[in-house]
Amino acid sequence: xxxxxxxxxxxxxxxxxxxxxxxxxxxxxxxxxxxxxxxxxxxxxxxxxxxxxxxxxxxxxxxxxxxxxxxxxxxxxxxxxxxxxxxxxxxxxxxxxxxxxxxxxxxxxxxxxxxxxxxxxxxxxxxxxxxxxxxxxxxxxxxxxxxxxxxxxxxxxxxxxxxxxxxxxxxxxxxxxxxxxxxxxxxxxxxxxxxxxxxxxxxxxxxxxxxxxxxxxxxxxxxxxxxxxxxxxxxxxxxxxxxxxxxxxxxxxxxxxxxxxxxxxxxxxxxxxxxxxxxxxxxxxxxxxxxxxxxxxxxxxxxxxxxxxxxxxxxxxxxxxxxxxxxxxxxxxxxxxxxxxxxxxxxxxxxxxxxxxxxxxxxxxxxxxxxxxxxxxxxxxxxxxxxxxxxxxxxxx
Numbered sequence: 001x002x003x004x005x006x007x008x009x010x011x012x013x014x015x016x017x018x019x020x021x022x023x024x025x026x027x028x029x030x031x032x033x034x035x036x037x038x039x040x041x042x043x044x045x046x047x048x049x050x051x052x053x054x055x056x057x058x059x060x061x062x063x064x065x066x067x068x069x070x071x072x073x074x075x076x077x078x079x080x081x082x083x084x085x086x087x088x089x090x091x092x093x094x095x096x097x098x099x100x101x102x103x104x105x106x107x108x109x110x111x112x113x114x115x116x117x118x119x120x121x122x123x124x125x126x127x128x129x130x131x132x133x134x135x136x137x138x139x140x141x142x143x144x145x146x147x148x149x150x151x152x153x154x155x156x157x158x159x160x161x162x163x164x165x166x167x168x169x170x171x172x173x174x175x176x177x178x179x180x181x182x183x184x185x186x187x188x189x190x191x192x193x194x195x196x197x198x199x200x201x202x203x204x205x206x207x208x209x210x211x212x213x214x215x216x217x218x219x220x221x222x223x224x225x226x227x228x229x230x231x232x233x234x235x236x237x238x239x240x241x242x243x244x245x246x247x248x249x250x251x252x253x254x255x256x257x258x259x260x261x262x263x264x265x266x267x268x269x270x271x272x273x274x275x276x277x278x279x280x281x282x283x284x285x286x287x288x289x290x291x292x293x294x295x296x297x298x299x300x301x302x303x304x305x306x307x308x309x310x311x312x313x314x315x316x317x318x319x320x321x322x323x324x325x326x327x328x329x330x331x332x333x334x335x336x337x338x339x340x341x342x343x344x345x346x347x348x349x350x351x352x353x354x355x356x357x358x359x360x361x362x363x364x365x366x367x368x369x370x371x372x373x374x375x376x377x378x379x380x381x382x383x384x385x386x387x388x389x390x391x392x393x394x395x396x397x
Contacts, residue, residue: 112151147369189320204282286298
C-alpha cells in the first residue's frame with residue numbers, strides 16, 4: 001500500500017469511527033483536584049459506578065499509598081461531541097515489565113474496578129465506542145498498555161462497557177449473596193445455621209453492654225481502628241500471612257477513608273460494623289456500600305476467650321440482616337475462596353481482567369501479564385497445584 005493510500009485509509013477509518021461512536025474525544029488529567037468536579041458529577045444514582053471508584057475513596061488511596069509508590073494519576077474522561085462527559089477511568093501509571101502501564105487506582109484495596117459511566121452510555125455502549133476510547137487514549141498519551149484488573153461484568157442493572165474490550169477471567173471469582181426483594185431471613189441464612197449462631201450469641205449477650213452497631217462518630221471510628229491496627233498484625237502472623245496493612249501509607253489511607261463522610265451524610269467512604277461490650281471490642285467488619293450492595297474490605301475479631309463464640313460469623317449475620325432490611329440486593333465478602341465466605345455466599349460472580357497494548361513495548365508487557373494471570377487462575381482452581389503453591393509460599397516466607 002502506498003503512503004497516499006495508507007493516509008486515505010486512515011482518514012476513512014477515522015470518519016467511520018467518529019460517526020459510529022458517541023465518544024468524540026478524551027481529556028486526560030494528572031491531578032486529582034483538576035478532575036474532582038467531573039468525577040463527583042458521576043457519583044449520583046443516575047450514573048453507573050461502584051463505591052470503590054468514589055472520589056473520596058480513591059483520592060485517599062492515591063495521596064496516602066499511590067504517591068508513596070511513585071504512581072502518577074492518569075484520569076481519562078471521555079466526552080461526546082457536545083463535550084458532555086460519558087465515562088471516567090480513574091487510573092494511575094506505573095512501570096511494569098519495562099512498560100508504562102495504566103491501572104485502576106486502589107491497588108489491592110479495591111475489590112472491584114470499573115469506569116464511572118453516564119447511565120445511558122453504560123446501557124448502550126458499542127464496540128465502536130470502546131475502539132474510539134482506546135484510540136483516543138493511544139493518540140493522547142505515552143502509555144504503553146492498559147492493565148485493567150478485577151472488573152465485574154455488570155453493576156446493579158447495567159452492563160460494564162469495558163467488558164466489550166478483549167478480556168479473560170480473573171484469577172479469582174467473587175463469592176456473592178444475592179438478596180431477592182422481600183426475601184425471608186431463612187432464604188438468606190438457613191434456620192439451622194441461625195440456631196447455631198443464636199446459641200453462641202447467648203453467651204456473648206451475657207457480657208455487660210454487648211451490642212452491634214455501625215460506627216458513625218469520629219471518636220468511635222478512631223477507637224475501633226486503633227484496636228484493629230493493634231490486633232490485625234497478630235492475627236496475620238498467626239496465619240503466617242504477610243501484613244498488607246503495614247505497607248507504606250495503607251493505615252493512613254484506611255483511617256482517612258473511614259473518617260470521610262459522603263456528601264449524602266448516610267455513610268462514610270468505608271463503613272465499620274462492630275460487636276463490642278463494655279470491656280472490649282469483640283469483632284469488626286469494614287466495607288463499602290452504595291444502597292444496593294455491601295462489599296467487605298477487612299475484618300478481625302478478639303483474641304480473648306470470647307473468640308470461641310464465633311463473633312465474626314455473628315457479626316456477618318447482623319450485617320446481612322441489616323442490609324436486607326434496607327432493601328439491598330447483594331452482598332459480598334471480597335474476592336477469594338476463604339471457607340467462611342461460603343457459609344454466607346452461595347453464588348459466584350465472574351470477574352475479568354483486560355490487558356490492552358497501546359505500543360509494541362506495551363504488547364510485550366500485556367502478553368506477559370496476561371499469561372501470568374492465566375497461570376494464577378489455573379493454580380487457584382486446581383486443589384493440588386494450590387496446595388503446592390501454599391507450601392512453597394510458607395517455605396520462602
